Amino acid sequence: MAAIDIKLPNEKKTSVETNKHLSVILNVLKWIVLMFFAIYAIFPILWLLISSFKTNAELMSEPFGLPAVWQFGNYLNALKASNLGILFANSVFISIAATCINIMLAGMISYCIARFTFKGKEIIFVMFSAGILVPLNALMVPYFTIVNKLGLYDKHIGLIIVYTAIGIPVSTFIVRGFMNGIPREVEEAAIIDGCGFFKRFFMIILPLSKTGLVTAATFQFLTCWNEFVYSMLLTSSTKVRTIQLGIRYFTNQFSTDFVSMYAAIIVSIIPSVICYMLFQEQIISGLTSGAVKG
């Protein structure tokens, strides 16, 4: 017994020491991992941003240096050479319109699902879940045919309708989640006061689900702004095309003027980044509200 009593403290000491070494190594590894992914995520974008202010000669000779003189003219060149202004305006118009209509429709259907029981509610739920997971890219031919038959090919309204529709399942799941959280008592009090269906929806439910609507709108806006395949498939003229499609053509238009091309890409990224900076918390809560979990 006595021998053990003497030995124990020693053993403890060495194990504490090895633990210390281990935790130092783990700590270093931890920061290496964190920094690696951070640099990977941000460095290419920063490089693009800085390069967009260089001259083409600087870009070739010193790809990692800062520009000697910041060339804001690159942005003017990009605007002049590529119809960037029109493409940008198209994207803004289409994305905002498709977001507004989508959120309105998602709010309407969410209210019905969250508050009432009716036939087919379960089916709607299952179909919308499936709708989130359907690979929309597999539906290129039917989308093309539908839009053509409706006479909406190469029209703003065509893209607006398509974007509104493809976002309905995701938006509905997000908004419904928030509406479920609104206490029923609020509405019951309104019924006693004689509020009808529409008044309750517009005056009580919509204002109370503002956070959910903003979250869904953020996702919907990003989806619309970044969409490429259907913009390519359903439009053909510069009057209608979106900026994502523009990027595809910048590569040809600026075949030797790289810095202007970079400027054009930066312009196309800015709205997404601003949207992210403003609504980061909503994006994170939306991702985790179970909405995207299918």
Add this chain to the structure above:
Amino acid sequence: MKTTKGDKLGITLFLIPPLALFALFFIYPVSYVFVTSFFKWDGISDAAFVAFQNYLALFKDPIFRRSVVNNVIWALTAGLIQVPLALLVALILSKKPRGWKVFRTVYFMPQVISGIALATLWSTMYNSEYGLINALLGVVGLEHLQKNWLGTTQTAFPALLIYWVFYIGYYMVIILAEITSISEEYYEAASIDGANKIQQDLYVTLPLVRNSIITCITLAMVFGLRQFEQVYLLTNGGPANKTSVMVLYLYKEMQNNNYGYANATGVMLIIVGTIVIVGVRKLFASKQYES
């Protein structure tokens, strides 16, 4: 809450517009794709019923088989490498090290940028003449490794996969939120039992965030099957169709007015996607019964 007559009218009016759009852009197109996949059809002349000929032709085409294999590799890379990396980073950030919110913001940033902008950015990275990667290799004295990354058969597909696999923000945010919602009590109990931080991660955190990991793996694999923009812009399937994927194959057939055939490809995409979703659920569900 009681449903009154006025409510019924309201519900009907509220359901019709969104459901009509859903029917027009989800239900109708999916059925349409399935039906027309059994026809030979160019979009102009009448469609001719050909039964399974489109599918037989698909499987005979080595480019289609290559596309499926590429998609499967892509999906597996996403599910087995990208998501575990995201999990690792989420575990680290869940301890709230200094600046963890900044890291979270930075990691998620590429997710809000369009696939086409990222692809263009990376095509300039990989460019053989002025690209950043060759420049970096030059700086560290590895000139002999410089090559035309996207134009060489051996490196083209790995180059497509690699740039994207380290963008873990999306899955990291989902898993991190799940971890931070775990009650402190579990960890207190575990540390009383003498579990160190790593043991706590392995035996407390991991089992509790299992569902969000399964969700992430499912989503990652489904996204892997849908890849289009990156491939279209970076290689357009080349060199020698080595980097083709199913959606790109579909797109090219559609451009050739082989509508029925293109839709057969679409059906294959939906079927492979369904197999993946069901497969992942089954795989992880059965493990639950064992333990």
